[in-house]
């Protein structure tokens with residue numbers, strides 16, 4: 001089924017449950033309101049080079065957002081504000097080129113709001129990208145998970161930063177932050193500096209950050225079976241970034257992501 | 266000229282010399298048992314033959330069918346017909362076992378194998394090693410038990426049809442039935458005139474696969490290269506007799522190095 005292309009005018013009249021696609025030009029700097037009880041599945045197949053999305057999610061609304069970025073990117077920013085019981089899930093497959101500083105800010109403003117952020121980023125050539133992903137738990141029982149995976153090739157530079165914070169009084173909140181970058185070449189650079197800021201005791205929080213070289217033993221294993229180093233790197237990269245595909249429903253999108261790995265590694 | 270010829274091979278790891286002048290020839294159809302106390306260079310030898318980047322060859326030569334092996338990349342060696350069943354096969358998260366196996370099979374074919382034919386040979390090989398088929402579709406070795414990893418190595422050996430099969434402690438972590446399964450596969454491949462170089466600490470496996478020769482590596486050198494009766498002798502007496510009969514002192518057994526040591530900075534750790 002074709003997704004309906006949404007714009008500022010037709011979003012207000014969408015049925016309660018809908019699958020749509022979004023052209024980032026039409027919503028740039030505009031506020032998108034997801035109405036109470038609305039369930040929306042949004043596909044963004046490529047970002048314009050400067051994109052600023054603002055999403056306000058009313059009570060009990062749900063949004064699943066899958067983003068594929070595959071061209072020049074200068075700046076991407078997404079700000080989401082969530083009301084009670086609202087839930088946002090974002091899957092961002094980043095194959096953009098260029099120099100970009102990107103910001104994600106999710107405010108869990110009311111009880112039981114939930115955010116699941118997943119990023120898979122591939123950086124090569126002379127790309128220089130930073131993703132600052134912040135999730136603020138401003139209310140009770142709020143739950144968030146932030147997974148950021150990256151692969152750095154050639155002279156690419158990739159930084160994962162941002163804050164997960166739980167405010168005082170936001171009891172029973174849970175937050176988990178993961179950042180993992182695999183560096184393929186001596187000239188590539190990966191940095192993770194996620195911060196956890198917790199002002200409440202009655203919560204659960206965890207984080208993990210790791211930058212590692214592609215494992216010699218893994219490469220040895222795969223190449224000892226006849227795969228070339230390049231084929232082995234492609235398989236490993238594909239395996240590493242593959243979880244992001246779970247966020248994409250359409251087979252053609254999954255295929256496009258595999259072919260981007262194929263092309264870029 | 267032997268199939269695989271190793272002459273005066275010296276190799277070191279992190280600047281420490283492990284192999285100190287190995288001489289060894291393996292011919293078609295031979296099954297060579299490779300013995301020696303822990304930490305004396307058996308795995309190092311097989312890894313050097315296959316081309317593991319951590320080992321530096323400082324002297325000597327290896328030829329396979331007359332060609333210089335040391336100047337070949339790892340994958341070239343594999344495509345020429347060398348195979349190493351690893352002592353500790355890596356877990357490679359996210360990489361699907363079947364995608365990997367298929368790429369490996371395709372690496373030695375002109376035209377890629379069809380999906381149908383691939384699953385046919387994969388299914389047959391899985392049955393041969395009695396490996397549940399679902400392991401073939403999981404991530405490569407991830408969460409596999411020790412025995413499952415070893416079966417996966419043998420499965421790869423079947424699919425890749427190498428000319429020389431080097432098996433590093435393929436029987437460790439296997440129960441009696443599984444050792445029988447592995448031995449059956451080896452017996453079958455022996456009939457195809459493949460050559461084997463097999464490391465094991467247990468006479469049980471050797472009893473089942475009937476080596477044609479036994480060699481013993483001590484202190485990074487081959488100190489015995491002869492008939493397979495040596496296996497029985499070592500199994501019952503240990504390595505002590507080598508000391509008294511050959512006058513070779515055995516350097517202290519060192520704990521084996523399985524874990525790769527990592528860089529010093531705390532956040533930089535190898536991604537598992």
Ligand SMILES: Nc1ncnc2c1ncn2[C@@H]1O[C@H](COP(=O)(O)OP(=O)(O)O)[C@@H](O)[C@H]1O
Pocket residue numbers: 278279283301302303304305306307308309310319519520521522525
């Ligand atoms: N990757 C490695 N890094 C550091 N030392 C190693 C490595 N591999 C082997 N060694 C060292 O080389 C020596 C021989 O090891 P190995 O070849 O594994 O012995 P064996 O297989 O005969 O038990 C040991 O002293 C071991 O500590």
Ligand SMILES: [Mg+2]
Pocket residue numbers: 307308309352433521
């Ligand atoms: Mg060993």
